[in-house]
Amino acid sequence: MKTSLDRYLLSRRRVLQGAGALSATALAGRSAWAAPSTALTFIGWQYQPQIASENVDTFKKLYDENVTYELVSGDYHPVVETKLTGGQHIDMMYSEEDHIARWHTADWTRDLDGLPDMDAIKAGMFPVSVTSLSLPDGKMMGLPYYAGHNxxxxxxxxxxxxxxxxxxxxxxxxxxxxxxxxxxxxxxxxxxxxxxxxxxxxxxxxxxxxxxxxxxxxxxxxxxxxxxxxxxxxxxxxxxxxxxxxxxxxxxxxxxxxxxxxxxxxxxxxxxxxxxxxxxxxxxxxxxxxxxxxxxxxxxxxxAWTAAYVMGKQPVDVDRTWALLRFFGGKAKDGQYHVIKRWALEFGLGSGYREVMADPDIVASFSKWRDVETASKQLQLATxxxxxxxxxxxxxxxxxxxxxxxxxxxxxxxxxxxxxxxxxxxxxxxxxx
Known part of the structure; x- marks a missing residue:
C-alpha cells in the first residue's frame, strides 16, 4: 500500500522514471468560443498534469484561444526529440536547461530576443536564471517554468x-x-x-x-x-x-x-x-x-537551475505562441502570475522572477517550512x-x-x-x- 508521501512524490515531475499519468486525449480540453481554428500545440512532462491542463483552460478563456496540450509520459527529453526528429509540429514545450542549446542547435527551437517586452522580462529575473535560460552567446531561449537550487x-x-x-x-x-x-x-x-x-x-x-x-x-x-x-x-x-x-x-x-x-x-x-x-x-x-x-x-x-518553456522553431503564429509562453512562464495580460504563483503556493517551487519571490503570499507560505532569508542568500550565492x-x-x-x-x-x-x-x-x- 502506498503512503501519503509515496503518492505525493509519484505525482511530481518524474521525467525519467516513467510514472503513470493521464492520457493526452484526456488533457486536451475544449476549444474556447470564437478561438482560432488552428490550435497551438503544447508538449508537457509529468508534473501535476491535471493542473497543467487546468492552466491551459485558463489561458484559453482569458485569451479566447485554441490550444492542444499533449502529455509526454516516460523519458521526456528523448521522447520529445523523437517527435521533433519525426517532424511533429510543436509550438511550445518544457525543457530542462541542459537541453536548451542542444535543441537550438538541432533547429527545433527559436530564441526570444526581440519579442515584445523581452528586455523588461529579463531585467525582472534573478541573474542566475537569465544565465540558465540563455545560450552561450547570450540569446534568451526560454521563460522560467520554475527555478531551483540544491x-x-x-x-x-x-x-x-x-x-x-x-x-x-x-x-x-x-x-x-x-x-x-x-x-x-x-x-x-x-x-x-x-x-x-x-x-x-x-x-x-x-x-x-x-x-x-x-x-x-x-x-x-x-x-x-x-x-x-x-x-x-x-x-x-x-x-x-x-x-x-x-x-x-x-x-x-x-x-x-x-x-x-x-x-x-x-x-x-x-x-x-x-x-x-x-x-x-x-x-x-x-x-x-x-x-x-x-x-x-x-x-x-x-x-542552481531554471527549467524552461521554449518556443518551437516555426510556431503557427509567433504572437499567439508568445502570449502562451508569457502566460505560463511569466505575467499574463491581466497582470497576474497565474501559473508560477500556483506552483509556488501549492508545491513550494521557486521562481526566476524577483517580483514573484517577494510576493507577500509566497513569502508567508515559504516561511512555514524554511528560513526564507537563508534560502534567499543561498540563491544569491548560487552558480x-x-x-x-x-x-x-x-x-x-x-x-x-x-x-x-x-x-x-x-x-x-x-x-x-x-x-x-x-x-x-x-x-x-x-x-x-
Missing amino acids: AFIYDESQLTKAGVGVPDSSEALLDACRKLKKDGISDAPYNSAWGQKWSELSWSIFACWYAEGATVFNEANDLVPDAAFKKVLEFHRALYKEQLVAPDIMTMPDEGVPSYCTGRHTFMVLHDYDQKVANDPKLSKIAGKVKNALMPFKTHSTF SRKVAKMIWFSEWDLFMMQHVQDYIRGNGSTDELCDSLVKKVADLKTQYQ
Whole structure:
C-alpha cells in the first residue's frame, strides 16, 4: 500500500522514471468560443498534469484561444526529440536547461530576443536564471517554468541531542556525522541524491563542487580537476567508506526524500522545494524539525537551475505562441502570475522572477517550512552550470556519474578518476566538432 508521501512524490515531475499519468486525449480540453481554428500545440512532462491542463483552460478563456496540450509520459527529453526528429509540429514545450542549446542547435527551437517586452522580462529575473535560460552567446531561449537550487538541511533535534552545531565546512560536516553515528543518534547521518539520473548525483555533486569553490569547467569548457574538485570527491568517498551514509544511497527512490522523512538521517543536500515535503506533517515524521543552512563548504555557493518553456522553431503564429509562453512562464495580460504563483503556493517551487519571490503570499507560505532569508542568500550565492549548454555535456554527465559512483565505492584513485573525466571531455569535443 502506498503512503501519503509515496503518492505525493509519484505525482511530481518524474521525467525519467516513467510514472503513470493521464492520457493526452484526456488533457486536451475544449476549444474556447470564437478561438482560432488552428490550435497551438503544447508538449508537457509529468508534473501535476491535471493542473497543467487546468492552466491551459485558463489561458484559453482569458485569451479566447485554441490550444492542444499533449502529455509526454516516460523519458521526456528523448521522447520529445523523437517527435521533433519525426517532424511533429510543436509550438511550445518544457525543457530542462541542459537541453536548451542542444535543441537550438538541432533547429527545433527559436530564441526570444526581440519579442515584445523581452528586455523588461529579463531585467525582472534573478541573474542566475537569465544565465540558465540563455545560450552561450547570450540569446534568451526560454521563460522560467520554475527555478531551483540544491539546499542543505538538517534535523535540529538530532544536532541538539548530539550537542553539535550546524557545520560550516566539509571537515566539520564529516566530524558531525562521525559523532552522530558514534553516539547512536543516526546510523546514516548524511543523505543526498546519489543515483545516476540527471537530477540526482549530477546536481548534488555539482552543488558541493561549487560550494567548495571548484571551477569544475573553465571558460573554454575544459574540466579543471583542481584541489577543491578533488576534495569534494574524497569527501564523498569518506562518507561511504566510513558508513556515514546508507548502503543503498545510490539506489534510493525519489532522490532519497522518503528516506530522509523517516527521521533516519540528520543532514541532506536536496532540491530546495523538497524541504516543504520534509516539514509537512502529513508526509514526514520529522515535520517542524528540519531547518536549512548555507551549504557547509568553503564558499557556501551551490548549484542552481531554471527549467524552461521554449518556443518551437516555426510556431503557427509567433504572437499567439508568445502570449502562451508569457502566460505560463511569466505575467499574463491581466497582470497576474497565474501559473508560477500556483506552483509556488501549492508545491513550494521557486521562481526566476524577483517580483514573484517577494510576493507577500509566497513569502508567508515559504516561511512555514524554511528560513526564507537563508534560502534567499543561498540563491544569491548560487552558480549556474554554463557548461550544460554544450551539446556533449549530457553524455559526459552520465559518464561522470557512473565513474564517480565506482570511485565512491572504492575503485581507483582520485587522480585516475580525474584523468578519465578530463579525457572524456576531450573525446566528446572531438566527436562533436
